[in-house]
Amino acid sequence: NAGVTQTPKFQVLKTGQSMTLQCAQDMNHEYMSWYRQDPGMGLRLIHYSVGAGITDQGEVPNGYNVSRSTTEDFPLRLLSAAPSQTSVYFCASSYRRANTGELFFGEGSRLTVL
Amino acid sequence: QQQVKQSPQSLIVQKGGISIINCAYENTAFDYFPWYQQFPGKGPALLIAIRPDVSEKKEGRFTISFNKSAKQFSLHIMDSQPGDSATYFCAASTTLKNYGGSQGNLIFGKGTKLSVKP
Numbered sequence: 001n002a003g004v005t006q007t008p009k010f011q012v013l014k015t016g017q018s019m020t021l022q023c024a025q026d027m028n029h030e031y032m033s034w035y036r037q038d039p040g041m042g043l044r045l046i047h048y049s050v051g052a053g054i055t056d057q058g059e060v061p062n063g064y065n066v067s068r069s070t071t072e073d074f075p076l077r078l079l080s081a082a083p084s085q086t087s088v089y090f091c092a093s094s095y096r097r098a099n100t101g102e103l104f105f106g107e108g109s110r111l112t113v114l
Numbered sequence: 115q116q117q118v119k120q121s122p123q124s125l126i127v128q129k130g131g132i133s134i135i136n137c138a139y140e141n142t143a144f145d146y147f148p149w150y151q152q153f154p155g156k157g158p159a160l161l162i163a164i165r166p167d168v169s170e171k172k173e174g175r176f177t178i179s180f181n182k183s184a185k186q187f188s189l190h191i192m193d194s195q196p197g198d199s200a201t202y203f204c205a206a207s208t209t210l211k212n213y214g215g216s217q218g219n220l221i222f223g224k225g226t227k228l229s230v231k232p
Contacts, residue, residue: 004157033219040123042203042224043158058219090157102148103220105157 002026006091006106013081013113021076021109023091029104030096032074036060036087037108043090049074050096081113117141118206120223127230133191135226137204140185144206148220149178149189152201161202162189194230201225 007022025032033048035058045058049068063085065077074093078085088110092103119138127133137147148163164171164178164187171178177190191198204223 035222040224042120043222045219045221048219092157102160102163103150103158105159107155107157 004091004093004104004106006089006109008109009107010110011112013078013111015081015083015113017081019078019081021078021089021091021111023074023076023106024072025074025091025093025104026072027093027095027104028071029093030071032068032091032093033058033103034064034066034074034076035090035092037090038087046076046089078111081111083113085111086113087111117221118204118223120204120226122226123224124227125229127194127228129194129196129230129232131194131230133189133194133198133228133230135189135202135204135228136186137188137223138184138186139206141206141208142185143208144221145209146207147178147180147187148205149176150203150205150222152203152225154200158203191228194228196230196232199228199230201227 004025030051034046035043037043044060046064047066049055052068052071055066088108090108091106094103121136149161150158151161152158162173162176164180166182169180175192180187203225205220207220208218
């Protein structure tokens with residue numbers, strides 16, 4: 001039972017480079033989201049999706065792009081990496097109409113931008 | 115604007131003691147208040163959650179107390195154990211009536227790092 005799988009777990013980029021963080025879930029969850037976690041800042045929502053073909057911005061969307069072509073996958077693209085994007089990124093998913101609202105998180109992708 | 119304020123930032127408790135973490139919110143439309151637990155190198159995981167129609171919810175050694183008039187809620191960990199050492203996040207969201215009553219995006223507090231000393 002894989003749950004939410006994120007790749008890569010670690011990545012080092014140079015300023016200006018682009019890359020994609022991958023996220024896949026095998027629970028047939030309609031809702032998927034990306035958070036970034038920085039020391040002392042908690043978890044902040046970057047982008048989210050309520051289903052295939054539907055995405056929207058969260059609290060800190062600048063510098064990131066997402067798409068949702070399938071229910072299973074929700075990649076996060078960094079268009080031109082900046083040192084301010086050094087962070088741990090978490091992908092999460094849930095049933096769209098779950099009464100509990102429980103989010104299932106991946107184990108994170110640690111990104112360093114030099 | 116921080117919608118969910120969490121305190122303290124860090125907490126050290128002796129084994130067997132009570133750990134208390136507090137959160138306050140501003141948006142009265144919030145109607146779902148979960149607590150997440152995160153161990154180093156792992157993603158957060160749901161610990162316990164409450165809705166504002168009850169004032170307290172208990173699951174094992176973990177209890178949420180909720181004060182709707184004060185717009186505050188807290189997590190109590192009874193008989194704290196070294197294995198409880200982790201970072202705890204409170205969160206809040208609203209019900210999206212236009213989406214079949216599902217929950218909206220979670221707004222997280224900044225987290226509390228709990229260390230339980232043996």
